[in-house]
Amino acid sequence: MKRAPLMISTALASSLAVMATTTSAEAATRPAIAKSILNHRGISLATTHDSGVRDKANAKQNITDTAAGRKARRSDYGTAPGGSVTLNKGMLNAMLKLNTVKRFTFRVTEVAGGSHSRGSKHYAGRAFDVGTVNGSRVSTGGTGYTKAKKFMKACRSYGAVLVLGPGDAGHSTHVHCQW
Ligand SMILES: [Zn+2]
Numbered sequence: 001m002k003r004a005p006l007m008i009s010t011a012l013a014s015s016l017a018v019m020a021t022t023t024s025a026e027a028a029t030r031p032a033i034a035k036s037i038l039n040h041r042g043i044s045l046a047t048t049h050d051s052g053v054r055d056k057a058n059a060k061q062n063i064t065d066t067a068a069g070r071k072a073r074r075s076d077y078g079t080a081p082g083g084s085v086t087l088n089k090g091m092l093n094a095m096l097k098l099n100t101v102k103r104f105t106f107r108v109t110e111v112a113g114g115s116h117s118r119g120s121k122h123y124a125g126r127a128f129d130v131g132t133v134n135g136s137r138v139s140t141g142g143t144g145y146t147k148a149k150k151f152m153k154a155c156r157s158y159g160a161v162l163v164l165g166p167g168d169a170g171h172s173t174h175v176h177c178q179w
Pocket of ligand 1: 116128129
């Protein structure tokens, strides 16, 4: 009888340790993060490419495939190489937290799909593009510019190694965040 309280507290401590491990963001798997991205309405995922091309490498399909434990497909038009790639986990975590922690609502226009410059990190599953932030289209002036700059700063805070947007060549209407 005297030993019972100790046994209970040991069991409790052990189960709390398990809970702490399984609920930690760092322990979340790629599919779990991708599912969470799909479940957050503040993160809009494009189902077509800005080029007008339709394939199974659009942003929504990339995240859906990752949620199902599959690789994300790359486009095979323009300079895109085709095939598929595993999306970077740090990038996926950041995409989720930009909404759940930083409270941005945004539209992802490309992840691994689309045609980008040769050697683009999109093809390596390490970059995503955003065309709308907090209801404003990314632009070189006005609120679309101010919001884009705040989003770019937040991407960097989550470890993005290259962030491009208004003011950078070829990025007047979208933000590129790369890990
Ligand atoms: Zn990009």
